[in-house]
Amino acid sequence: MIRIEGIAAFVAVVEAGSVSEAARRLRLSKSVVSERLAELEKSLGGMLLHRTTRKLTLTEDGTVFLGRAARIVREIEEAAADMAERRGTLSGPIRIAAPVTFGRMHLGPALYPFLAEHPEIELTLDIDDRRVDAASDGYDAIIRNGPIADSRLVAWKLAHSRRLLCASPDYLARQGIPSSLADLNSHRGIFYTNRGVADWRFQTFDGAIVVRAKLALGINNGDMLRDAAIAGLGIALLPAFIAGPAIREGRLAEIDVGHKPEAEFIYMAHPEGRNPSAKLRAIADHLKKSFGDPPYWDPVG
Incomplete structure (x- = not known):
């Protein structure tokens, strides 16, 4: 048998x-x-x-x-x-992958009260910045910041995610404040390597433009990316959910070069063809309400 x-x-x-x-x-x-x-x-x-x-x-x-x-x-x-x-209970196992810094700063604090309210949900949360394959790796869903390129995924938007060009006041005092995209070419950049060193994309009237500053540091962790910018190593293009507190505290300053970085979102995505469970939909709805619109982490709302 x-x-x-x-x-x-x-x-x-x-x-x-x-x-x-x-x-x-x-x-x-x-x-x-x-x-x-x-x-x-x-x-x-x-x-x-x-x-x-x-x-x-x-x-x-x-x-x-x-x-x-x-x-x-x-x-x-x-x-x-x-x-x-049917009995009005959300229960059973569910497995979700999410990025490290967002998970630590925002996802965890949003999920904890939800899980306390629904104690029969058995959530396994894998925190990892690598780009996992939701279908073949056995995840019910993934949470990511940025574009969703995998056509096998169905994405739900949880929150807007502005990216902010920023540097420490000390760096800007030493190197000058860039005021145009062209000015960035002579500055040192700190890049998130999981997205490649050419991910500084800005919206212009002529379409998207990629800017490549001089590489000061490449790193695959958002916390260290922010900390390197605070230490004055160069300019970083950071999500508002990472940079927001440091900007409010004056440890980082936002830079205006006349064009905004391309718009992005915080997504929850599940494999195409798989009917999402009620508990997954409930988690997504809870996260959307918790993050707000505009999200609470945005330094300018």
Whole structure:
């Protein structure tokens, strides 16, 4: 007999990339996950995964079985959630990925009261600045700042996200205050490397223009990007949700070069073709209300 626990273990191992990570996500021991996987293969009469000391890869049978197995697991989870929602309860597991700095500064404080109000929701929040694949990595949704380029995702806007060109008062006193896009070419820039060093895009009457200042520092973390600007290393193009407090405190100054950076948003996105659960919609609605319009973090509202 094929047991649903074995199917769930198999899907989790494939999505996680390892038995250890799958065990962590399922909150089971590694040995239990391995036993369930072995029992499933015995029931099916074939190997689903090639195992080596370094990685797991799908067999031909595993590749064929995976699609239906994943649908079975999702449908059972959705059916259980539907039953709970019929009783007026939001419950069950949900997995969301979000960026580090936004998660620490704004997402966490917004989510904590929601989770306290709905204690039967089992949220796993993965905080990581890397661009995860929501579908293949097994996330119910991702939260990101900026454009959503993946056509396989359905995006909901949670809040506007202005980006502000800013530097420390000390840097501007030493190097001068740029007043045009052309002036930026002679300044030192601090860039967020997860978006590339050419992400200074501004809106003009002739369309978007990319400006490339001299590289002073490339970094893949928003907190350190802000701190480097405060330390006077150069100019940074920072989201208002990161730069806002430092601007209000006078540690950073916003720079006006006559053109605004391209508009962006805070998004929640879920894989296309997957019916979002009521609890995911409830989380999105709660976050929109918590962030406000305009968002509370914007230094000028």
